[in-house]
Amino acid sequence: MAAQAQQETAVDPVHDSVRDREISGEQEHLDRVYRRLEEKIHEAEFLMHDAARRGQVGTPGALAERDAQVFRAGVHLNRLNNEFEDFLFGRIDLLPGKDGKKGPDGAYTAVEPAEGAVRPDHTADIAETLHIGRIGVLDAEYSPLVIDWRAPAAAPFYRSTPVDPGRVVRRRVIRSKGRRVLGVEDDLMRPELTAFLDGRELPVIGDGALMAALGQARTHSMRDIVASIQAEQDLVIRAPAASVTYVEGGPGTGKTAVALHRAAYLLYQDRRRYAGGILIVSPTPLLVAYTEGVLPSLGEEGQVAIRAIGSLVDGAEATLYDAPAVARAKGSSRMLKVIRKAARGALESTGTPTRLRVVAFGRRLELDAGELAAVRHTALGGTAPVNLLRPRARRLLLDALWERSGAGTRHTDPELAAELRSSFDDDITTEDDFLAFFDAWWPELTPAAVLDAMADERRLGRWARRVLNPGEVRKVARSLRRDGRSVHDIALLDELQAVLGAPARPRRRRELDPLDQLTGLEELMPVREESQRERAERLAQERTEYAHVIVDEAQDLTPMQWRMIGRRGRHATWTVVGDPAQSSWSDPDEAAQARDEALGSRPRRRFELTVNYRNPAEIAHLAAKVLALAMPGSVAPRAVRSTGVEPRFVTTGGEPGRLQQQGQGRVPVRENGAGEGAGPGGSLAETVRAETARLLERVDGTVGVVVAMQRREEARRWLDGLGDRAVALGSLEAKGLEYDATIVVSPAEIADESPAGLRVLYVALTRATQQLTVVSAERDEPDAAGVPDLLRD
Numbered sequence: 001m002a003a004q005a006q007q008e009t010a011v012d013p014v015h016d017s018v019r020d021r022e023i024s025g026e027q028e029h030l031d032r033v034y035r036r037l038e039e040k041i042h043e044a045e046f047l048m049h050d051a052a053r054r055g056q057v058g059t060p061g062a063l064a065e066r067d068a069q070v071f072r073a074g075v076h077l078n079r080l081n082n083e084f085e086d087f088l089f090g091r092i093d094l095l096p097g098k099d100g101k102k103g104p105d106g107a108y109t110a111v112e113p114a115e116g117a118v119r120p121d122h123t124a125d126i127a128e129t130l131h132i133g134r135i136g137v138l139d140a141e142y143s144p145l146v147i148d149w150r151a152p153a154a155a156p157f158y159r160s161t162p163v164d165p166g167r168v169v170r171r172r173v174i175r176s177k178g179r180r181v182l183g184v185e186d187d188l189m190r191p192e193l194t195a196f197l198d199g200r201e202l203p204v205i206g207d208g209a210l211m212a213a214l215g216q217a218r219t220h221s222m223r224d225i226v227a228s229i230q231a232e233q234d235l236v237i238r239a240p241a242a243s244v245t246y247v248e249g250g251p252g253t254g255k256t257a258v259a260l261h262r263a264a265y266l267l268y269q270d271r272r273r274y275a276g277g278i279l280i281v282s283p284t285p286l287l288v289a290y291t292e293g294v295l296p297s298l299g300e301e302g303q304v305a306i307r308a309i310g311s312l313v314d315g316a317e318a319t320l321y322d323a324p325a326v327a328r329a330k331g332s333s334r335m336l337k338v339i340r341k342a343a344r345g346a347l348e349s350t351g352t353p354t355r356l357r358v359v360a361f362g363r364r365l366e367l368d369a370g371e372l373a374a375v376r377h378t379a380l381g382g383t384a385p386v387n388l389l390r391p392r393a394r395r396l397l398l399d400a401l402w403e404r405s406g407a408g409t410r411h412t413d414p415e416l417a418a419e420l421r422s423s424f425d426d427d428i429t430t431e432d433d434f435l436a437f438f439d440a441w442w443p444e445l446t447p448a449a450v451l452d453a454m455a456d457e458r459r460l461g462r463w464a465r466r467v468l469n470p471g472e473v474r475k476v477a478r479s480l481r482r483d484g485r486s487v488h489d490i491a492l493l494d495e496l497q498a499v500l501g502a503p504a505r506p507r508r509r510r511e512l513d514p515l516d517q518l519t520g521l522e523e524l525m526p527v528r529e530e531s532q533r534e535r536a537e538r539l540a541q542e543r544t545e546y547a548h549v550i551v552d553e554a555q556d557l558t559p560m561q562w563r564m565i566g567r568r569g570r571h572a573t574w575t576v577v578g579d580p581a582q583s584s585w586s587d588p589d590e591a592a593q594a595r596d597e598a599l600g601s602r603p604r605r606r607f608e609l610t611v612n613y614r615n616p617a618e619i620a621h622l623a624a625k626v627l628a629l630a631m632p633g634s635v636a637p638r639a640v641r642s643t644g645v646e647p648r649f650v651t652t653g654g655e656p657g658r659l660q661q662q663g664q665g666r667v668p669v670r671e672n673g674a675g676e677g678a679g680p681g682g683s684l685a686e687t688v689r690a691e692t693a694r695l696l697e698r699v700d701g702t703v704g705v706v707v708a709m710q711r712r713e714e715a716r717r718w719l720d721g722l723g724d725r726a727v728a729l730g731s732l733e734a735k736g737l738e739y740d741a742t743i744v745v746s747p748a749e750i751a752d753e754s755p756a757g758l759r760v761l762y763v764a765l766t767r768a769t770q771q772l773t774v775v776s777a778e779r780d781e782p783d784a785a786g787v788p789d790l791l792r793d
């Protein structure tokens with residue numbers, strides 16, 4: 001953080017008047033900006049009306065031009081009318097630039113100051129003042145009133161530090177609401193300098209913007225960080241979009257925030273290139289809901305899709321979580337073999353016909369089970385998608401029947417033989433029995449139908465032989481028999497889609513010709529199946545591929561999920577953010593291999609984020625103990641602030657309804673809590689409920705109660721009636737979220753729940769921005785101070 005110099009205090013009347021003067025200076029500027037915006041709004045409205053007045057007639061070219069004009073004006077108007085609360089949020093005061101050149105936004109381009117800009121007595125004159133906002137605004141003379149935060153000229157606002165200040169002397173964050181400036185917070189980048197602006201010494205106000213932002217209460221929606229992006233984050237946000245931008249950083253280092261701001265930056269940089277869309281993949285619907293307001297607040301919507309990993313396949317929505325052992329099997333790349341076998345094996349079900357009987361050229365022909373199996377075997381040779389093999393299978397069946405008929409020996413003349421064969425085929429393929437047989441023998445398979453077939457343990461056992469052990473087969477099959485899909489099922493559905501190929505769709509029927517109806521011709525017109533080329537074209541249209549793919553919480557993706565996302569970004573550039581120490585996936589090496597396959601050989605630029613903006617040092621210190629167990633040798637990010645509030649430890653008592661607690665004073669125990677009479681669970685319920693109520697009184701924002709996955713339904717009931725500031729969630733659902741205060745319930749239970757349990761516990765312990773309480777049950781083996789075994793030194 002920048003050094004503070006000449007800090008003002010609110011009680012000093014002289015300084016207060018300086019503050020007021022500075023605020024009213026910024027107010028004047030904001031007023032000017034709004035006047036200009038109003039002019040622009042009028043212009044846009046005029047353009048729209050003008051275009052509309054030109055009426056409905058004209059050449060197609062003129063009408064198209066009019067529509068384009070209305071569209072452009074409408075978009076512009078929309079943006080301008082969007083009165084962002086803090087439309088204008090920053091300002092930098094700069095020394096003169098080295099070469100005196102100006103960029104397209106009217107600002108000097110040089111990063112370094114001109115020689116002699118700083119005089120030997122450490123004084124200097126400010127040559128340029130830039131205001132930074134969510135969108136750029138030029139005055140009537142095309143001078144910048146506000147620079148868009150994504151423009152190159154705004155970069156020094158984020159990049160400048162006291163170590164490497166460039167031309168920036170003072171960096172100011174402006175707080176406003178609607179059209180009113182409320183306050184300013186300054187950081188001096190060159191504290192050694194006495195700088196003058198218009199002959200007056202440059203004052204410095206406030207405690208710095210970052211701390212002010214971090215101390216704010218949290219709601220259930222993430223805020224943008226546009227006013228306080230830090231230098232190491234800015235490097236990632238503005239990294240060139242070539243190939244893969246790979247970002248690692250511990251909890252709270254701003255990875256999610258950076259990923260979202262990067263999407264906005266890329267669109268600003270090259271809107272045309274990203275017309276193909278930007279996909280942001282998030283681990284949970286909760287995190288999607290938490291983050292989806294950020295981009296609209298940055299003025300970006302529409303071209304960015306934020307999707308949970310369980311909602312990536314159209315028409316399927318994951319509502320369930322699998323038990324760890326099932327998740328491990330379903331997510332592993334071992335499933336690939338199973339899926340491929342299932343896709344072929346599912347062609348046969350209990351209703352599959354075992355005999356084909358047809359009449360051709362007046363003769364009965366028959367193929368028995370063995371012959372049909374041989375035809376199927378030949379048809380399935382190779383790796384082509386099963387649904388696309390239907391025409392081939394049909395042809396092979398006809399070949400076998402043709403051979404059986406012996407008609408091929410009747411003519412030696414090739415032309416006559418071909419004609420005979422063609423009428424033989426027609427004879428058979430117009431027979432209803434044959435069509436019914438074929439649909440039953442080689443049905444068009446859907447991914448959902450195959451996944452349902454895998455729910456049969458016997459069949460799954462066959463398809464998974466030597467890949468899954470019998471225990472895994474049993475558990476996976478059972479999990480597929482539940483109502484609803486799990487997160488891991490979605491990747492299997494997507495893989496099946498790729499292995500099966502899209503089912504062919506009958507071409508839209510020709511428009512009915514009345515004459516055909518009269519002559520009965522319509523009935524004779526076969527409904528033609530889609531050709532291979534038509535199908536390929538349709539698939540290309542329907543394929544959900546993106547120009548840029550951003551993966552949040554990438555450490556959690558299973559190999560099967562990497563394959564699913566990889567298919568959506570085959571030609572994309574990528575931004576991948578994650579933290580290996582928070583991975584809930586049991587086999588990181590296997591996942592890394594799948595990730596490398598998805599990203600291909602594209603070159604990667606690696607970045608690291610090192611500062612924890614979320615957790616106060618007291619909480620980060622406790623979490624680091626689990627990190628040391630989960631990933632020995634890895635370094636926790638440095639917490640940027642400290643609150644003086646230590647984490648609190650509470651234990652459940654033996655009797656339901658009683659709780660013992662250590663730390664700051666006794667907690668009132670509710671006698672009629674949510675879990676009364678529920679044995680030891682009742683005790684836990686009351687403990688957590690009482691602690692939640694206590695924290696709700698101490699923080700203005702949200703309280704999150706994180707429990708082991710198996711307890712999440714129960715935990716929701718614990719909080720009944722406490723209001724919507726408090727939420728209960730399973731450890732895996734806590735990914736990426738944050739709360740003013742967090743209660744982590746039974747660290748041992750969370751850690752024991754899966755092979756990656758310690759890393760999941762690390763996630764749970766790093767969700768709080770202000771206060772953390774750890775509730776221990778007996779299995780946590782708390783010491784006399786209530787500190788569970790896992791969190792002791």
Ligand SMILES: Nc1ncnc2c1ncn2[C@@H]1O[C@H](COP(=O)(O)OP(=O)(O)OP(=O)(O)O)[C@@H](O)[C@H]1O
Pocket residue numbers: 210213214223224225228229230233249250251252253254255256257258579582613614735736737738766
């Ligand atoms: N430069 C910043 N200015 C203000 N707030 C920031 C800044 N960087 C990050 N934050 C805040 O810190 C918190 C953590 O950010 P974020 O959720 O993006 O971290 P993360 O690295 O994704 O964390 P995790 O790995 O735990 O999910 C958020 O509240 C975010 O707004």
